[in-house]
Amino acid sequence: MKVRIRFSKTGALVYIGHLDVMRYFQKLFVRADIPVAYSEGFSPHQLLGFSHPLPLGMESVGEYADIVLTRSVPTDEALARLRAGSVDEIGIYSFNELPEKCENAMAAVCASEYLVGFRDEKIHDLEKLVSDLLEKYEINVIKKTKKSEKVVNIRPLIFDLHTEDDKLRMMISSGSVDNLKPELVINALTAPLEREFTSEELIMKRIDQYTSSPDGFVSLDMIGKKIDG
Amino acid sequence: MSKLALSNEILMSVDKPARYIGHEVNAVMKDPAGRIRFAMCFPDLYEIGMSHLGIQILYDMFNSFEDVWCERVYSVWTDLYKIMKERDIPLFALESQDEIRSFDFLGITLQYEMCYTNILQVLDLSKIPYYAADRGEDDPIVICGGPCAYNPEPIADFFDLVYIGEGETSYKILLDLYRDHKKSGGSRRDFLKKAGNIPGIYAPQFYTVTYNDDGTISGFIPEEGMPAVIEKEIVVDLSDTYYPKKPVVPYIKATQDRVVLEIQRGCIRGCRFCQAGSVYKPIRKREEYKLEQYAREMIKNTGYDEISLSSLSSSDYPELEKLCNFLIDEFKDKHVNISLPSLRVDAFSLDVMSKVQDIKKSVITFAPEAGSQRMRNVINKGLTKEDILNGCEQAFLGGWTRVKLYFMLGLPYETEEDMEAIAELSNDIAKLYYDLIPKEKRKTKVSIVSSTSFFVPKPFTPFQWAKMNTMDEFRYKAHVVNDAMHRQLNFKSIKYNWHAADVSVLEGIFARGDRRLSKVLVSAYEKGCIFDAWTETFRYGPWKEAFSENNIDMKFYYNRERSFDEILPWDFIDTGVTKEFLKREYINAKEEKVTPNCRVKCSGCGAARYHGGVCYEG
Numbered sequence A: 001m002k003v004r005i006r007f008s009k010t011g012a013l014v015y016i017g018h019l020d021v022m023r024y025f026q027k028l029f030v031r032a033d034i035p036v037a038y039s040e041g042f043s044p045h046q047l048l049g050f051s052h053p054l055p056l057g058m059e060s061v062g063e064y065a066d067i068v069l070t071r072s073v074p075t076d077e078a079l080a081r082l083r084a085g086s087v088d089e090i091g092i093y094s095f096n097e098l099p100e101k102c103e104n105a106m107a108a109v110c111a112s113e114y115l116v117g118f119r120d121e122k123i124h125d126l127e128k129l130v131s132d133l134l135e136k137y138e139i140n141v142i143k144k145t146k147k148s149e150k151v152v153n154i155r156p157l158i159f160d161l162h163t164e165d166d167k168l169r170m171m172i173s174s175g176s177v178d179n180l181k182p183e184l185v186i187n188a189l190t191a192p193l194e195r196e197f198t199s200e201e202l203i204m205k206r207i208d209q210y211t212s213s214p215d216g217f218v219s220l221d222m223i224g225k226k227i228d229g
Numbered sequence B: 001m002s003k004l005a006l007s008n009e010i011l012m013s014v015d016k017p018a019r020y021i022g023h024e025v026n027a028v029m030k031d032p033a034g035r036i037r038f039a040m041c042f043p044d045l046y047e048i049g050m051s052h053l054g055i056q057i058l059y060d061m062f063n064s065f066e067d068v069w070c071e072r073v074y075s076v077w078t079d080l081y082k083i084m085k086e087r088d089i090p091l092f093a094l095e096s097q098d099e100i101r102s103f104d105f106l107g108i109t110l111q112y113e114m115c116y117t118n119i120l121q122v123l124d125l126s127k128i129p130y131y132a133a134d135r136g137e138d139d140p141i142v143i144c145g146g147p148c149a150y151n152p153e154p155i156a157d158f159f160d161l162v163y164i165g166e167g168e169t170s171y172k173i174l175l176d177l178y179r180d181h182k183k184s185g186g187s188r189r190d191f192l193k194k195a196g197n198i199p200g201i202y203a204p205q206f207y208t209v210t211y212n213d214d215g216t217i218s219g220f221i222p223e224e225g226m227p228a229v230i231e232k233e234i235v236v237d238l239s240d241t242y243y244p245k246k247p248v249v250p251y252i253k254a255t256q257d258r259v260v261l262e263i264q265r266g267c268i269r270g271c272r273f274c275q276a277g278s279v280y281k282p283i284r285k286r287e288e289y290k291l292e293q294y295a296r297e298m299i300k301n302t303g304y305d306e307i308s309l310s311s312l313s314s315s316d317y318p319e320l321e322k323l324c325n326f327l328i329d330e331f332k333d334k335h336v337n338i339s340l341p342s343l344r345v346d347a348f349s350l351d352v353m354s355k356v357q358d359i360k361k362s363v364i365t366f367a368p369e370a371g372s373q374r375m376r377n378v379i380n381k382g383l384t385k386e387d388i389l390n391g392c393e394q395a396f397l398g399g400w401t402r403v404k405l406y407f408m409l410g411l412p413y414e415t416e417e418d419m420e421a422i423a424e425l426s427n428d429i430a431k432l433y434y435d436l437i438p439k440e441k442r443k444t445k446v447s448i449v450s451s452t453s454f455f456v457p458k459p460f461t462p463f464q465w466a467k468m469n470t471m472d473e474f475r476y477k478a479h480v481v482n483d484a485m486h487r488q489l490n491f492k493s494i495k496y497n498w499h500a501a502d503v504s505v506l507e508g509i510f511a512r513g514d515r516r517l518s519k520v521l522v523s524a525y526e527k528g529c530i531f532d533a534w535t536e537t538f539r540y541g542p543w544k545e546a547f548s549e550n551n552i553d554m555k556f557y558y559n560r561e562r563s564f565d566e567i568l569p570w571d572f573i574d575t576g577v578t579k580e581f582l583k584r585e586y587i588n589a590k591e592e593k594v595t596p597n598c599r600v601k602c603s604g605c606g607a608a609r610y611h612g613g614v615c616y617e618g
Helices: A011-015 A018-031 A075-085 A126-135 A182-189 B008-013 B053-064 B078-087 B113-126 B153-158 B171-184 B188-195 B275-279 B288-302 B320-334 B347-356 B373-378 B385-397 B416-436 B471-487 B501-511 B515-526 B540-549 B554-558 B579-590
Strands: A002-009 A048-050 A059-068 A092-097 A111-118 A140-144 A149-153 A158-164 A167-173 A202-213 A216-219 B036-042 B068-074 B105-109 B141-145 B161-163 B207-211 B217-222 B259-262 B306-310 B337-339 B364-369 B402-409 B447-454 B494-498
Touching: A018 A048, A018 A059, A018 A075, A018 B288, A075 A092, A111 A182, A126 A158, A126 A182, A140 A182, A158 A182, A167 A182, A182 A202, B008 B078, B036 B053, B036 B171, B053 B068, B053 B105, B053 B171, B053 B259, B078 B113, B105 B113, B113 B153, B113 B501, B113 B515, B141 B188, B153 B515, B171 B188, B259 B288, B288 B306, B288 B320, B306 B320, B320 B337, B320 B347, B337 B347, B347 B385, B364 B385, B373 B416, B385 B416, B402 B416, B402 B471, B416 B447, B416 B471, B416 B494, B447 B471, B447 B501, B471 B494, B471 B501, B501 B540, B501 B554, B515 B540
Parallel strands: A059 A202, B036 B068, B036 B105, B105 B141, B141 B161, B259 B306, B306 B337, B364 B402, B402 B447, B447 B494
Antiparallel strands: A002 A059, A002 A092, A048 A059, A111 A167, A111 A202, A140 A149, A158 A167, A202 A216, B207 B217
């Protein structure tokens, strides 16, 4: 049986890397006595996968882990045990059974929602900057990878962008095909001010991750269903 | 957002910021109001310090005291060190992220001599004066313990108090004294004087050391009211004491990333080079049924996927077979790996290992320590060539193909034949494999890895009087072994490694040093020496300068045979093992006489006065 867990990663734990989060969950499942299935072979490992890795330094309330169970555990019971075994900075939000034929969290993600604020600065006329940006047909930015730099039009990758007080809420493309980092959107936004922000100068929080459906974007949390006791 | 001592910008700019944030599973949080605050420090990187069982035991014990909050602190790596110095950021404890300087106690464990400059880094970043004599009423009480505290003299000037022996016994008395003292408003000096009268606790500033013209010690004089001799503390009944059933679980991978089960403390084998074997006498075991409970609880409380037994020689644990069978049965289906270090290689251990490990990946390890039988008699290492070859034969037949061997160079009375015997023994093992396993059955060639370290004489061992080799002698000896390796028929199956000689010499100086060395440590630290146990940060040059600037002759401390009459810097400590016994053993070494282990025959070392352990078995 496949199960999806939604969790948060906040506070001091933003400084824990993706692999350490994986190791954290491996131990949490043992502490919470969750019957996770293991792979076969000489060095068996838990059947555990995550959605799109969260960058170091970023908070999130919309992270996902998919696991395979050897036997069913009711959602309420599993949540109580996982919460008891976890630190406050990793909150366990849901524990839902996934349909038999279902993409794993990593493959399913196609959009992410972020809330981005400026750490030590106040940007005036944020709303005007947003409307100017969204009016553009093309937003060409330089995307740096380890190997090369290339110019990419990110306008089609921005699904929604609006202000929320001094912050920006955005829904942008995510996943293995067209992954867009929120700081690239911010820098396209503030380009008219000739001001570039590093990710350390921003306070970024991932709100949720989405997959596509005939009805539009659906939160990864909506795919499964509660396991009754 | 939870409180952090370092800003986001700093945390994002340093390597592995998780070293500095605390908040781990099982970390203990308390309200500081009205509590004695104890900062427990392992003066090395987080990943090293978090792997140490002793700290886990003491952390658990201190926090079991209602009126105490014990937190952890580790050395900061060079990247953060630079930032903290530049921006004047004080060192903090992981749990509360509060400044160390505001604590009541700073406790530092001393596991190896090459961490001594890191002590100064901790004091420096905490803004606590290096020298105990310079500290004021508001500074924390700085105390140390651990194996290096058996000769605390080189670092005695930095500590208000030194705890000699096992921490489980006297800390409660010390903390109660401190609380009462705070209430009555007494001075720091008064407190330290009283503390120095608690069993096992030494207050160095109340002792004066005088010297002869030749540099040796002429007197060690306590102030009035201070004990002339400090007796080491031990836990007599190890089954009835603290055990950390909920150890802190780090987020990043620690060096020992597993549950550790201490099965016994001490050793029955009297290897003459081994300090641990001597100072932890007599051997005491934990009850097997309790270890079963601990193992279950600790896996449940941590979620670790591995459990390891810890002791100086696990094969000497009387109920080893029962314990191993329990661990295998209990954890076989729960994906918990079992690791069994320091096991004698024999039919039993190979059988256990084949059940718990992948034979293709595992390595058979021996520590013959010396190549020839003559030399092994000198050091009283009760392992014969026959034992090694028998163990290897069974291992090879069982499918193992990798063997690791550990040796020492520079042992007392060593000859060139003894050095060459290291290569010959390595070759004999390879030859055994090729003779034993027919060509068509060999899946791979045999791999023998032989390593030599350089012998460093340690206090409270029969070799405490011995002359240590010079760097040139060490390098020559490694060369002799390396040449001999190349002459062996099977040298292509053997890999030979040797340690750096310069670090060994410094270790030798500080292991048997006296109070005059504290200023060398300060000079070396001021020249930028930190993390001297790490090859990437160790630099010998500044150390050499630090010695010469302070007019200290390095050879006086390591390259000199001491006479039996000389007052040794650590003579004021009584470990139970008598000086007469150690002298006897040094003479036995010279005469190549073997001393039987504690279970075969009592050799009257003196440790029986603790009324426990092996001395009272049966």
